[in-house]
Amino acid sequence: MTWSLSFDPLVPTVFVIVFAAIGAALVLGGLVRRVRGAVVRALAVAALAVALLNPSLREEIRTPLSSVVAVVVDESQSQTIGERAAETDQIREQVVAELGAIDGLEVRTVVVGRDGGAQADGTELFAAAYDALSDVPPDRVGGALFITDGQVHDAPGPDAEAGIAGPVHGLITGREGEIDRRIVLERVPRFGLVNSTPSIALRVEDRGGRTGATAELTVRRDGEEIETRWVPVGQTVRIPVEIAHGGNNIFEFDVEPRDDELSDVNNQAVAIVDGVRDNLRVLLVSGEPHAGERTWRNLLKSDASVDLVHFTILRPPEKQDGTPINELSLIAFPTRELFSEKIDEFDLIVFDRYHRRNVLPSLYFDNIAQYIRNGGAVLVAAGPDYANLQSIYYTPLADVLPGEPSGQVLEEPYYPEVSELGERHPVTRDLPGAAGDPPDWSRWFRLVDAMPTTGDTIMVGPEDRPLLQLARQDEGRIALMLSDHVWLWARGYEGGGPHVPLLRRLAHWLMKEPELEEEALRLSSEDGDLVVERQTLGDEVAPVTVTAPGGEEQEVVLEAAEPGLWRARVPVDEVGLYRAADGDKTAITHVGPPNPREIADLRSTTERMQPAADATGGSVRRVADAGSIDLPSVSMRDDGERMGGVGWIGLKRSSASSLEGVQQIPLFSGFLGLAVLLGAIGATWYREGR
Template sequence: MSAHISFDPLLPWPVVIALAVLTLLPCLLALGTRRRGGLLRLAGFALLVLILAGPRWVEHSARPLPDVALVLVDQSPSMEIGARREMAARALAALRASAGQTDATRLIVAGIPPATSGGTQILPALHQALANIEPDQLAGIIAITDGEITDAAGLPRNAPFSALLTGSGEETDRELRLDNAPSFGLAGQTVPLRLSVFDHGVNDAGTTVPVTVTEDGQTVATVAAVVGQPLSVNLPVRHAGPAVISASAPPLAGEVSVINDQAAFTLTGIHKRLNVLLVSGSPNQGERAWRLLLKSDPAVQLVHFTILRMPGEPLDADPRDIALVPFPVRELFETDITKFDLIILDQFNANDLLPAEYLANIAAYVENGGALLAEVGPEFAGPESLAGSPLGPILPAIPAAPGTVTQEFPPLITPLGARHPVTASFAGAKLAPWGRMEAATPTPGSLVLMTGADDLPLLVLGRAGKGRTGILLSDQLWLWTRGGAHAGPALPLLRGLVHWFLHEPALEAEALTATIAHDRLSIDRRTLSPSYPGDATITDPDGQSRIVPLTQTAPGRYTATLPLKKNTGVWKIGEGGKTAYAVAAPDNAAEYQDLAATASKLRGAAHNIVWLGRDPAPALGPLLTHRHATQITGTASQPLLPPLPALLIALALITAAWWRENGASA
């Protein structure tokens, strides 16, 4: 119980103060001049002012409140290392047991959740927990952590802070850090990769450490890195599409974890602008469609020539007057042919349009890794057919009876085409009809993706040496560009063909790819085989493998998705001799920079530091400061001066002062 005097004025305080000044000041002056009755007058008016102030005697009854101990448990990924999680659980159980032995202390437990960036941060969880705790009851803050706290400098000082560290003492750790990891690069060129090696908890700055850089599991560089100093590596971009790049350093002797001894990322190779040469054998209705389709792809740089006359054909005018751009035959097909990524021959025949040696140059260009697409019309069935030229051996189809077929037919996607990435996107769709095509027989090993009239091959793809070839056995692709009832997937078809010719990974028919997003691994297997390709073998960053079945989601398309427990490292997926890699990058990269348990970041902020790996968990009492907080349960008050008796006494004093002053003067 506690008691004190409070005031409940009968008039507003400014009025009471003004009356006190007006009445007591003259009394003090009279007392200073030793006038008779001055002391009685001062006492009387002082009592009147005191009555107006309304003094009261207030008594409070209260009950003691328990002290509150706030315990913050680190839940960041670094707490999964070794026995840290078990140490934390034992320490928390000991604190709960200690708090349960007395009613004088209440334990509040809150977690320090994983952050998305910036390492482990204690302040957000601390402030959220303190919002529900009375400051007068907070007896102490206890953190169960590995000590890797990035915002310890901001810890409050109004209560003792204790750190229970999940380790046996200061630990060491090696970190390989990617300072600048490129996301994209031009295929065939190099990009700079900057990395650094840091050794935490040990002073070995200047030591040389070998670092191995791999691309999709294949070593591309081995370099010597100086601990604590940045290193630059020129990384080759070997192909278009994604590649998993991993850099790793050997473990540091005695380090706590090897998780951050390696770092990985995905490098996507991109083509520069693709140089496409389009040569039309004669002016035709499809020329404009070809130009529009090819120019609609921003990745394509188009060079187009139309042969308007036969070589040696007599002219009625000077060639300079009728030729805007002379056809640079020698430059294109002798010296500059390798500058093109794809050559398209549009309704081209071998009737001396190009000398045979230039056609042979095209064939050699394809066999050395180039690409050729031929769109043919009635000339393909005639004596000047490309099949009878030096290009014949590399074409994926040869003419067959009855030659040119003139009847309306809807192009159809074959079962093989439904599995091939070039045509799979519009398999099963009703396609607008064409009216003419060339009968042909596919060569061994070629792929028929589309058929036309009488189930004859319409689109055939093949390979020649290191290169790729294709033939469209109709000159009416342009019908699909007219719109209306004739609209068709001309642009998707042509774009798919162009990028397939250029070995774009996304257009490969036999492929195994894997990606990681939102802690889930997704596997995609594409195949031309109609049968099940086989189960996938998944190897995690620790080298442990398991078998995962694939589920068919479309013709020639098999997938699998599974959750990941580890959120960092390189995963390897294998199936049927094919291998894919996927990289899981941690959401909070700073969390994995230094994995060593340490007290260095909490010194100056923590009043007590306990290593749980070598010392028993302390009792709760020594970590807290008793706050003696109470809660008011009742209040009683009564006036110190009963108004009527006090008023009579004051009047009596004032009357006595007047009588004494007047009596003395008489």
Template sequence: MGFSFTFAPLLPPLWLGLLALACAGLSALFIWRRMRVGIWRILAMALLLALIANPSVRQEERETVPDVALLVIDTSASMGLEERTQTAKAASQTLQQELGKFSDLDVRTIYAGSAPGGDGTALFTNIASSLADVPAERVAGIVLLTDGQVHDVPGSLEAFGFDAPLHTVTIGDPGAYDRRLVIEEAPRFGIVGEPISIAFRIEETGPAPGDEPITVTLRLDGEDVATTFARPGERERVSLALPHGGTNVIELQAAGDASELTLQNNRAVTTPSGIRDRLRVLLVSGEPHAGERTWRNLLKADPAVDLVHFTILRPPEKQDGTPINELSLIAFPTRELFSLKLDEFDLIIFDRYRRRGVLPIVYFDNIAQYVAEGGAVLTAAGPPFAGPFSLYRTPLASILPAQPSGTVTEEGFKPELSEAGRKHPVTAELTGGQSTPPSWGRWFRLIDTLQDRGEMLMSGPEGKPLLVLDRVGEGRVAQFMSDQGWLWARGFEGGGPQAELLRRTAHWLMKEPDLEEERLSASGKAGRLLIDRRTMGTNTPPAEITYPSGAREQVTLKEEKPGLFSAALETDEIGLYRIEQGGLTALTALGPANPKEYAEVVTSDEKLRPLSEASGGGVFNLILPENEPPQVRRVRAGRDTQGSDWMGFRRNETYILRAVTDVPLLSGLLAAIAMLGLLLFAWWRESR
């Protein structure tokens, strides 16, 4: 209940002011002339002014509204170190009990952790949303229970719209030791086979355990590739060559120490993309034919391909007397291509080639050695492959997985995927191949062969080999047993995925990781860890997952389709995951690869102290059982809101107005009678 005086003038304020001036002037005249009845006339004018001012007593019915105290508990990943979570839980229970003793205080508790996207700790974003329904004048104070490593600290609290103390209670030992590795400079792209340079630095916080150089291990796609040494605070560099195109996961890990808070920030990851400078392809066509132009168009359409193409039009035995200066062909630089510069090519293609004495036998031996040392050969067989001048009748027989039987099948057929082809990444995803029969056009020629080794991915009539892939030493070989793939390119009977098939085959020969038949891959998205395993087998062993925290778990993968096994896990742990299965390793990051959450883990009030002091709040450090949470007090506006061992919450005394009653102090009739009486009395006194 509250009382106050109010006025509701019967005249506009301007007229009331003028009347008051007139009354004041008359009063001054009465006093100056010392009139005996002046006092009664002054009283009458005062009564007139009071009547016109219309004073009243206002009675308000109020309902007291409790103030709001916000208790914010940091639940980010770094709070799991040093028993900080348990300490914060115990402190929050104590503070809730103490704050609960005040009947005029509404205590709200919120748990805040990772920032949107999982990169860092966000407390103030949650504070803003939690106080969105609270008027600014009701906020009594805010308490943060945190390790101080917060990544959304505002410059001031003005944006929040309230004036209340922000108290910070840091959890953990500010003098603890930790070591972290930071990548300072790393390229986003690199040329495959050429070295890239990565700059890094090791930082230490707290008392270091020694001054010896720290061992740093360099890993590429989960495999150790090098070891170096570094001193804390000094910039160091390592170099390595990217082995393949696409994403290369490079990990640097500093040796750990038993006194560290965590080992998770001892490593850092960068994922440069490997780009092939130029893919050098040597295409040798044994004779002109309908499919030759298709090969050339396909390879020339890719700007990343440097194509060297020779078509043998004039074999050595042809002697027709044509003068040399009238020939349109250049000399075939056999020695330069197949002896001096053979290892400069990434892929050699023999298209419908037959032995005519153009290439000496020794050069075929060079090609076989080139494959064994890591090169790649693709052959597209035509009818000559089945005859006595077959490419198989050369030293290449040692690397070709299928040998000719001497016959040629000439009939219409639709190429079909074999059982292995439905699993192999080169052919498993080809459009139209999943149906029976496949939904693509026919071919009309197949060179009959006997498969000695390798994987048959596509077959022709009666299950005869059509496409065979094989590994030879460090290199790879692919054989097409037909020269009629160009029918698909021309759209015959609807055509087929000829370009995609040849592209995938070439990339498999180039050892692209995405096309490996035994491959383990992983990705992270929206709090889910996705694991895929490509295999030619019928089952896979359980995969072992190593979480960023170091915890391990085994998970069973389920077959999604032939050759593909998958698993999905829900997880909120951010950082680098390592998945191992059957000798294969995959790395992926859920959230950022190098999360801010573990960049700085030692307890510190450096980020929050300026904000707390500017708001009048206190900064305290809590390590149980060494000390206890600060005491809680209620303070009035204008008083101090913190001390060395206590924190204050402002008493705002806010209320809701339920009803208002106005009681006039003057009755119009009584005031008029009183005023008339005063005037009559003044006249009577003056008449005597």
């Protein structure tokens, strides 16, 4: 209870002041003239003035408010090392029990775990403490207790404020003098040209252990081992790596573990280099001018990353029409340079309605076939030329072409359709307009009849005759389009059709872009989940085994998402490299930052939290040494007192209270006030009457 004096004037305060001033002047005059009873009159005037002020005693009934303390429990990835998880659980249980037994203390426990933490970079315990105490007035904050290994990445520095209006205490798990080996990436290029060999600078560190030794380092690209070497510990080395393909090239660096180190989880580092293709070199050879020739040229020229070399054979060698040489603006077809000396410099060769006209001898067609087998890409866009005796099929290319012409050319309207296999093939799956019956695109009017000999037929014409065939030949690929009417889609005839996505996907498949592989296993991270995808032309897929960074394995059953595409989502809570395998295919991906702070240093430490503890009067101490838990006792103390010592820690006692009620006792009202006034007047009369 709290007592106080309050006033509730019966008349405006100014009248009381005027009355008191006049009374004081009269009394002062009487004192100067030595009038009998002047002092008694002063008492009477004072009593009347106080009565007009109507004083009363005010009693406030208050209830003390409890102190609020935050207990922040670190269950991050580094806390799974050794016995730390068990130690943390034991410390938490004992701390919460002891704090719960203290009267006037409210405990708010916050667990900072790995839920959603796979996308975070580091352990942020202070942010959790701020959130837990955000609605608590500063005079009620009793402090914060952190149960952690000390690897707190948002701890305030020496010159920063702790942000908590009470003492900060750290209860540290782990042991002093721990040893940990890790890989530090010093320089990683963000981009690299495909087939180039940039260098990655790294350093192997033995923290807490001796230096000067050597360690075995294994280098992998996309899960496949490419090199093993010995590197000096503590020194920077440069590792040349080859960019094998476009998109993410994931390089893993694994160093052999030490016998006495904490964990080998950070003996691995990941560098992700985005492979960028240099300008693609495409050779387009048009056998003769036709309505669709411009379609191929426009498509290839519209891509700034394509260097196009285009030849149209307008004048075969056997044609002699008497035109003077000085009136010809054409150049001779450089067959030797293109198909003998520089053929391997092209990423893609397109034959557009080309047929034998004594321009390319058989030897050069043999070079083209060998170019395909060695990893090259060829697209044959056939017209009626493919069906006659001058067809390029009757060259050494016959061994690599996927369709043998029957000699028949169908001249009739039809809708190109995606075959049943094509619905599962990434080149034609979800092709815009393909779902309709008939498809929502224009008709074509020509088809070269051919018998499939190898590969896959992904588009068909009338009577399910092959229209678009794809085939692999050793290391290379070849595509055969058995119609020259794709230009109708480009010109918008009957509404046109999806010529751009079709031809671009076709070119990318030929150049082995990973996203267009028919059989592929892919991993990616999305919204905190691991997305597992299996692309296949088959009717079913096997379960996939997903391996977490720590080595834990999980079997995942995929579900059909689209034709030819199976998918599953797996929640993940660790940063690091994940692997997936189904027996035939493997895939890897990295979740979270490539080299997260969470596992950069696994040793327990008191240094990170010490500045915040010093700034608030708290303490940081190890409580799990010698294989047992030794917790300090907890006591409540007033603000300004010492908050920690040997074997004990202090929390701030709350100085806040809540007002439950108010009781007032008037001092000059009723008979008491009347008696005082009458007594003062009577005393004045008595004194002056003597």
